[in-house]
Amino acid sequence: MTVTNVAALPDFKLIPYTDTQAHPDSHPKILRTSCWTYCGPLLPIDSARTSTLPPSYDTWQRATFNGSITPLLLPFLRFAHAFIVDAGLTHYWLTIRASLPTGDYDTPRWHTDDDFFAAADNSNTNISHDISRDSNRTQWKLATTLIGPGTLFLSDSASGRATQSTITDHTRASTPPHTCTTVACPGCAATADCIRQQLATSLKDAHIKQNAVGECAFFKVGKEVGAVHSEPAMRVPRVFVNVVPGREDELRGVMRRWGMEFPRAWSLPPEGMHVR
Template sequence: MTITSIPHLPDFKLLPYKLPQTATTTTETPPSSSEPPIKILRTSSWTYCGPLLDLPLSNDDDDDTDDSSLPSSYHTWHRATIRGKPLITLLKPFLLFAHEFIKSNGLQHYWLTIRASLSTSDFNTPRWHIDDDFFDRGSAANLNNSNSNHHSNSSTPGNITRTQWKLATTLLGPGTMFASNTSSARQTLKSVKTAVKNSSSSHTCTSIICLGCANLAECVRKALADELRHVEVVQSKDGECCFFKVGDGVGAVHSEPRMDGGERVFVNIVPGREEELREVMGKWGMEEWPRAWCLGVPAGFWEEDS
């Protein structure tokens, strides 16, 4: 799918990609007598920002487990987080597809995050939301105002537009939940936010770290869970990823699934131009390019690499 005009694209679309024949990524809980092929040891994430990773990504590769060209931080993260089958076996087919998809739309760089999660009840109440436009200074993320000549709305000055879409998949566990009627869900989200905010008009934010804002967000979350309790949900299956729009007014309404039934590995890709991504990293105090890092990995695993 080559993207030419964001307004005429679906808010989200499930896209199939080819799984390896040996893949066993079923979301069903395996029998207690059998060990799952991938075991998550801790909730953690690995992130990379830079050019599309230079991996041996041919479907004809004899060794699907070859991850030697990945950044060293990936191996540290994998050793600290994954047991059993190397994750590259499931990650490689998605990256094969994602790289071609991104290049076909005129881009060569991305922000790639792999998040592994232990079983948790944190999402038993859905967290319906729209992802912020990563490259819009006016969004809640408040990151930057770099412009791109790729795939956004027509309101950007000079007919230059930003990237306003993501690719995501789940390698293990249930897929992200998308509200099938996005237009209606967006309106519900907007009205609930307005109602909750109006009912808490005495709150005045004076700090970036604000418990009042956190309380409001939790009220919005609970109200949305109630309002959207009967919404029709679409979730990706094994061998499917999701293209979806981001940003107020056009973004897909989605939520993490319940994760109290097992472990999950989720992969999120934000494509963009080099200058866009460099500016985002610079605003977060990260000047090194390209860059890869982990969150949730104990210091002892880094010491083994030194």
């Protein structure tokens, strides 16, 4: 697929990136829930060898799987790299999440993703423009599922955003004011759960699309144009890959805001992290 104007693309689009018949029927066993993340220039993937990826990926993979997911990963990365380069970008935030079965998403979590770069810290005087006010900043993502069910998308994003906005505004307006005393504030969590339950009820009959094996989801982020989506019910193991493309200064700003060096690769157990 040639990217001539990302802004002209729909809120979300499912794009085949590999022949489904070439996708192996069997796959490595997931041993534990965990994730691996890399932020920096596009990784070199010309070779099919695992050694072309950072050493931390190999370490994480050995600890997470009985076998290798690299043969499943590389076709998607090759597609994603071509798409990103075609859009005029050369850097990304790449996350691979392996998840064991869970009931956490039996109730859908309909939402739009935040604008990843809107709040980037631009205190570095070497950056000549304010990313948070840059209308040309990157406001889209790519994602796929290597193992397990794909992400759910509302077919009508505009209607979904309107429903989300109405329910969110009404619920927050009717919630008694409180002072957050912890990062994981119980009051905010209760409000978020109430919004989630109401959205699940309101959208239970909405038309839904779901990326299949060998399909990449392109989708926009942000409250105004973001695709409304949810994690699927995860009754089987799942491996999800999330790609946030960006300019080098955009990604450096995010990493600096979190006190992290750039480029960097790391792994985490994702307790408390949504898998999408």
